[in-house]
Amino acid sequence: MRYSGWKVITQGLLGNKGWTPAWRDPAPKAEYDAIIIGGGGHGLSTAYYLAKNHGLRNIAVLEKGYLGGGNVGRNTTIVRANYFLKGNSEFYSHSLKLWEGLEAELNYNVMHSQRGLINLFHSDGQRDAFARRGNMMINQGDDAILLDREGVREHLPYLDFEQTRFPIYGGLLHPRGGSARHDAVAWGYARGADRLGVDLIQNCEVTGIDVEGGKVVGVQTSRGAIKAKKVGIVVAGRSSQVAAMAGMRLPIESHILQAFVTEGLKPVIHHVVSFGMGHFYISQSDKGGLVFGGDLDFYASYAARGNLPMVEHVMEAGMTLMPMIGRAKVLRSWGGIMDMSPDGSPIIDKTHIDGLYLDCGWNYGGFKAVPASGWCMAHLMATDTPHEVARRFRLDRFRTGHLLDEEGTGSQHNLH
């Protein structure tokens, strides 16, 4: 069923009785050409592009819970392409272009809103580091504008400019940066994949990966064994566990990242604002809640919930940067399990097992990557060669030293 404003009106007049399920609820078949483990953003987009770009039809996504129940539905929805290292730069640029056509592509309003992202800086040194980034963005063909203090004030008059602890020197504006509605992205890809014949199988946990003679032949699941010629592991925070089923040890440590939303408020924050000194970032959702977050809790965890020290740190950062939000009340806090890699950049690569592919290491930046990750993972799975814009996301780069460390914090997983 195609969605449109007209459909909303006609269905409304008919009592909304005619809406059909967004996706089927199929039982798993005995065998697929390709299986994607993980029904998060990346898994769903991989399946979608496998079908759409590469013509595969006999595909299943196996999701242990419900579609979009992992990080894709828990993130703070920032979509940006402001990286400065070759490897990341072209990949996120590609992703942003896909975002810009996503509503039309999926016939689903994912509410991609390019309201502009501002990264603040607080010293000459930071300004130069952001300038390096902004120049790379333009080298890549994207957009960036360096704002001085007064330029920032024009956009964000409510910041505390008198604050002298980390005075605001200026900011890097990424006009095409912004946000999107996270659930809608998962649902849009799910619906799109389903329409192309992909079987989306929920409540189906993969418990084993079957390998014969160095080649993958299928998976064991909570709903029985399923054969497959190709298997993609796309399970974000659970990557290590699933890879272990194939005897692999990954360069990943899983950490908790919390996020927060306030009660609904009339619009006050019109950009995405990022305050590096305080590890704080914020935007306001279309529903009116301030959506914000900060750093990891910093200890390895699968609990998908955090503790007060980081909660309070985030709130303190908010108060020092923009004290006007003080009276907004935090409605809900939550956490996601982040697949942290040793250089903060992702992995989209083959494994030592034939037909087994890996897409992980998204740290806390994988939401914006959803379109391109699926695009490139699908390319890899279909053609056995890395996609041009993802060719630097190699699994062996930590051993060989071809790192993509934007933060410069080194091999410690939780520092990215």
Place this chain on the structure above:
Amino acid sequence: MRILGKGQIDRNRPISFRFDGKTYQGYQGDTVASALLANDVRLMGRSFKYHRPRGVLTAGSEEPNALLEVIGATNQTPNVRATMQEVFEGLNTQSQNRFPSLAFDALGVNDVFSRFLSAGFYYKTFMWPRAFWEKLYEPMIRRAAGLGRLSGKHDEGHYEKAYAFCDLLVIGSGPAGLAAALTAARAGADVILAEEDRELGGRLLADEPELDGAPARDWVATVEAELRGLPNVRVMTRTTVTGAYDNGTFGALERVGLHTPARADLPRECFWRIVAKRAVLAAGALERPIAFPMNDRPGIMMAGAVRSYLNRWGVTAGKRVTVFANNDGARQTARQLMAAGVEVAAILDSREDASAIEDCPVYLGARVTDTSGRLGLRAISGSHVGGDFQIETDCLAMSGGWNPTVHLTCHLNGRPRWNADIAAFVPSEGAVPGLSVAGAANGDFTTHGCLAAGQAAAIAALAEIGVTAAAVPLPRAEGVPYAIQPLWLVEGKGRAWLDFANDVTTKDVKLSAQEGFTSVEHMKRYTTQGMAPDQGKSSNVAALAVLADATGRGIPETGTTTYRPPFTPVSIASMGAGGRAEGFAPQRFTTSDQASRDRHAPMIEAGLWYRPSYFPKPGEKTWRESCDREVNMVRSAVGVSDVSTLGKIDIQGKDAARFLDLVYTNTFSTLPVSRVRYGLMLREDGLVLDDGTTARLGENHYLMTTTTAAAGLVMRHLDFIHQTHCADWDLRLISVTESWAQFAVAGPKARALLNAVLDAPLGDFPFMACGETQVGGVKGRLFRISFSGEEGYEVAVPSRYGESLFRDLVAKAEAMGGGPYGMEALNVLRIEKGFITHAEIHGRTTAFDIGMEKMVSAKKDCIGKAMAARPGMVGEEREQLVGLKLSQETKAFGGAHLFTQGEAVGREASQGYVTSVCWSPMFGAMLAMGFLKNGRARHGEKIRIVDHLRDLDLIAEVCDPVFHDPKGEKLRA
């Protein structure tokens, strides 16, 4: 309407307050909701999506409808629950999410179009044309959405945070909580009793049962008096426990000053972190509505809330009340109203077999099928076995049963259990380690049962931590079991609301099931059920019951969504208390701070320290003028600069030398005593961690310096290497950064200046020498090192002498044509000399990149050596440190990219980037440092510098990064 003789408000203390510009009268003890009801104001808010007129539904923090803005003298607070805001003289409130007025809201048209605004409609439309989303649709949606307003002004309010510790935290002060607290208190345990309300008592206040044959209030007062009198008990009212966290930590919000006019001595709120060895959750239960058609009109309220208003505030919410319920409890509402002289039109009991004997008409097997009254309830339609009927009524008290307040037990991922007997979820045991649940929160709905359970929970909890508590005498109370027959919704023509705040109706939930959003989490996200300010406290269970029904599953299989902290919303300002302005991070000041400020030096932040940027002289108009002068001063005479912020680590022991050989790439065991050596330190992953000089003060005594930024990092790193790899070595490390004030004295007249301050003239003291010295009778240390390229020394004295030494040095320097210099000059001096800082060693550079691979000793292992040899870490592909000489005086900045001349500008074509730039007065040119692909082989090449952001496109000559005195003759002079 106020009822004479009822309620616990202080009728001798009338209070006037404002709501939407009108002044109303209430009494001390009133909430805004109770006072407005007393004034017959039923319309208090507008709903989120359809802008439906709404009145107060509850009497507690779970209120979904009556949300207000409180207008203070300087700022305003949005989304305040009228049920929680106590009135005080001068309180000014206004309704929100309406335009132009509460009674007439233009966006009320949404209600007319509601059929087009069903669950998730926005995912299906607003897609075309693409550009309209940001320009038209989204702004329109944003303006319509949201509830209250922030003013946009800084919150200047005073907030606090605090820690508390106890043996037993009791959450809630109803019968269970009071019994638990009293039992623990008498056993001598450290007790904290936290109660959200302003008074202790919980439902004992609202329901007014009898205890020992007397009003429950009497017993509450006696227990409260005892608890408050005990030194081992802290009673915290107006305190909501908002979150359960790991290892016995709880968050709690105390509303300290929100119930009075602003007072300088009271914070608005205080956020507590309570560390409890054990906790008892006695948070009671929340009543749930029934989803019958048009159940959202002002005047339709929870039956328990109607009782609360009657008994606590002496207010009847209507003149002619009707009760609609599926359980026995709500009968009390009718009885108590009648006893107070309020007319009860009828009781509609959905159960067919319930008792029909009351002092008012009782309809059994009854349903409310419709309601009327635009801005307030006027009449209801009902049906029962005998047929349909109509009742004129201005207040409908409804009860769909009670949900135990399980929320805190879910904060650590605990899942509540379905209990069919009470048709509600109850906490799973052990969901929060160390926390047990008692009373109504555990599904026990009798007063007698709550008292006993509270006591038992306290005794058991204390036993676990070795405290023996005895049973205390508890009052006699009723023990009639709770009887309920589930009724979640009444089918009918009109819309039936589940989530009042977010305007989620039973149709939305059914539609979500119809569209395949059948998991409870999908339903929540698709319909936004439970995501409003009340977090679905009263509606979630009914919503999932409707979903269960629509999908043909049972409630237990359908499951619940997860409750997450906070239990009730908490202001950012309270959890962020102390963070404002300078409070956000510690400030570190050098001993020369005042002296620098006396000279009007602008201070800039560096690794939490403040350091002078430059020292302006009269007549200097720009920082550049001052900086140029200071650079020239150092090159031609002498300059003084405070370098105390550099990290200093004292390393002693027989194995100190061996340790340094392990942590530095180069060798320190061969360093003679009284000599200093530059050292390079890698992370274990082979990238440069830090650099600095280390002095050998004695055979087994070294003093390491680190950069300012990396001081903490290096200390941690050294402790790690020591304790993991060589804990058995004879070695001690300690940071002495704060113990010493250290000043750089640099320039051709440096020695002369030192001789003017040191107690004895400097003898033979070659480059890289170090030793003890004496200044004004004080023992200090002297190092001959230089970060400027000039003859340089650093003199250190214990911190308490720092300021006077700085002032003395500066005064004497000025007499020689020198003076102090700041960070700007320091930066120019080091660029001219090709010294690196964290602009160059930014965590992605190797020893190879910065041209120091020869410093990685081939003769020994060191931290980072193995990983530095990875193929990706060396070779022509790497960007290497170079100098860049710009041909003209032009603007140039760090962050520009380098391109080979004649090649197109683009990502892959980028050859590197500029890290540091300065105007060099000595060379009369802009000098820069940067990283260039295979740069060491490209000295002499003219390279293009492109800075899109600053609109610059320049040519520079690649050269060695050491511009000034490449042979180092000046250093050694």
Place this chain on the structure above:
Amino acid sequence: MRLTCPLCGPRDRREFYYYGSEDYLQRPGPDAGPEAWDDHLHLRDNIAGEVRDLWYHETGCSQWLIVTRNTVTHEILSTELVADRKKKGVRA
């Protein structure tokens, strides 16, 4: 979240710095080869359940601790000093 430092007693999580898995304790020899080093620094079992990881009592006694913890429940099972391990080893 609270940890019990063997030297300082029970303390708030804020006093501690987290580093990572105890794998960091097994430093390979200088010539162990790239696989061994990759293993040491990057590859992780990353268990959902009981783990041993390294924390530094940074604003306390400056001791590094091995903490046995459950990454699913956040239960802290035990804490010991890293330094003791080496010292004991030497004595043995």
